[in-house]
Amino acid sequence: MAYPSPSGSEMEGKDHAARLLDVQRASFRRDGAPDLAKRLDRLARLDSLVLAHHRAFAAAIDEDFGGRSRIETGLMEAAPVRGAIRHARRHLKGWMKPEKRRIALTFQPGSAWVRYQPLGVVGIVSPWNYPLQLALSPLVDILAAGNRAILKPSELTPHFSELLARAIADAFAEEEVAVVTGGPDVAAAFTRLRFDHLLFTGSTRVGREVAKAAAASMTPVTLELGGKSPAILCPVVDVARAARSIAYGKFVNAGQTCIAPDYVLAPEHLARPLAEAVLAEAVRAYPRIGDNPDYTALLPLSARSRLDDAVKQAEAAGAIVLRHPDSGAGGRYPPTIVLATPTAGLLAADEIFGPVLPIIPYRTLDQAIALVGDGEHPLALYCFGDVRAEIDAVLSRTQSGGVTINGTLLHIAQEQLPFGGVGESGVGAYHGHAGFQRFSHARAFFRAGRFNLLERLGPPYGRGVARVLASLLPRGK
Structure with a gap:
């Protein structure tokens, strides 16, 4: 450094x-x-x-x-x-x-x-x-x-x-x-x-x-x-509810949140409806971008060119890009959805840390779980679904610092829960x-009683000690 x-x-x-x-x-x-x-x-x-x-x-x-x-x-x-x-x-x-x-x-x-x-x-x-x-x-x-x-x-x-x-x-x-x-x-x-x-x-x-x-x-x-915290939509899911939560978690503070959803894995038939629903929620929450006091600017300003480069690279590779109708100004970057994001490239390589959300279609839930497992352990994981067995499959076969089910960011607000990462996302x-x-x-204390068996078993060692040791370590085969 x-x-x-x-x-x-x-x-x-x-x-x-x-x-x-x-x-x-x-x-x-x-x-x-x-x-x-x-x-x-x-x-x-x-x-x-x-x-x-x-x-x-x-x-x-x-x-x-x-x-x-x-x-x-x-x-x-x-x-x-x-x-x-x-x-x-x-x-x-x-x-x-x-x-x-x-x-x-x-x-x-x-x-x-x-x-x-x-x-x-x-x-x-x-x-x-x-x-x-x-x-x-x-x-x-x-x-x-x-x-x-x-x-x-x-x-x-x-x-x-x-x-x-x-x-x-x-x-x-x-x-x-x-x-x-x-x-x-x-x-x-x-x-x-x-x-x-x-x-x-x-x-x-x-x-x-x-x-x-x-x-x-x-x-x-x-x-x-930090790391690339995923949001996984199970096959049976309320898309509208998931879209509201994902849009909130991704675009609050303009995506500059260490536990923001970094990308979404969605069933193939739900990927496009989800992308449109998330963008609609972003437009509802932030009707305008450039002069909106509710929408946060990027810091540092160089982050805009970094995000632009990543989105352009994905678009050139065949991704579909859905953009907020207001292009933003004054350091504010508009909410952007990148659908069918390539598994290689800038958006896939690093934590995005901005208001750009890749949505990656998957064919089976096993494939989605494998994609998460192929990466480093993220700081957070979000799972959306209505079938307990599907949610359990995701949670039992992935690792992350913390989890919110059918929501985003909420686990960090629980004072009764520890907050921290695992592996690359923290110690x-x-x-x-x-x-x-x-x-x-955590300082350990032990107060010995008036009678101390261990000291009574001290040297010189005789038959009594041998009998006690034999009871503790019986002869094996």
Whole structure:
């Protein structure tokens, strides 16, 4: 991964991050694990921060994108963060209680339990596509687990990142939570710091580099990546319902969602009706594109040429392209359906991350399942159908980070469910209790009783020990 020579401000950013890590680690060692009251206080301050600044955050993100629906920012970012905070505060007392574990008869009358203790200082590297939610949602779990945190938001959303830095500084002491801003060079140096845990959300390509950087200092990582998340229509399905859900999941935030449906597999006789239905839903939701405040622009602007090239290549190879009647303007790319997409080419090779939806016909459900299995494990999978056996076949023979059945995106909104990838789509999961555990150390405890059989069986070994061992390991053939 090549980076430009660092500027003076970037060097300051790297030094600042290292200093903050020293400050937070010293604070953690001095104060130890915070009690329930301190954790609840930090979560309450985070909630107040979101409530006080959510409109300013939405305005900053709108400016960074050159057009980002402020309602979308509220619904998809600020509201879920507040929901995660409420969930954590409601359940935190129970999560913090030691968990008793059973012990074998040979170790009676001892006792065993697990206590979840904070790791220390956690680094968060968050992306640009959901800059508020993907910075603060993991912070909820990190604070609930009793850790300190340093955030590195994306340089592609500079107005939001600067506002977040000021808001965090107003709400938290730097020894609790802090923000470091800067470009790729700062981010690269940040990932090389010896955190007690590092969370990265972004592309698989960069995720590999983050994992390498963290490995040098033996820093454990949680990687939330992406991939080509499929939507599969079973042979027996409500096409209209599927079209509504797919259109929503694909075109919200203009497709710049890590769990957006990347492509659709549909029975041959349903592929064209589905394509037309999805486009109709897109036109209903977004009657115009160029000046529509409900429809988000692409970031960066170079994404438009990337999508244009991919669509043109597919069209030249024989695909049918259905386009929104408004061609868009000002960085906004219109919803586009590519029917009978070639299995090779730009649309098939990489995560699309934009409002272009390939629909690939299949002859049998087995063929569709095989197509998914031929690729890397995606971050999400969507299955639409009305026959339980068909749905079960899809789910039992595929792998993905998470699943929504007869809908899209909805599994990520469930605080009771872990969110994370598998294989190429990520390592580890968080959200709710899973996040509390992810950012904790499950510390094992055993208290020996007054009578300890194992020690009684210690050397010098005699006939009694031999008889006990024979009962545990009877003679084989």
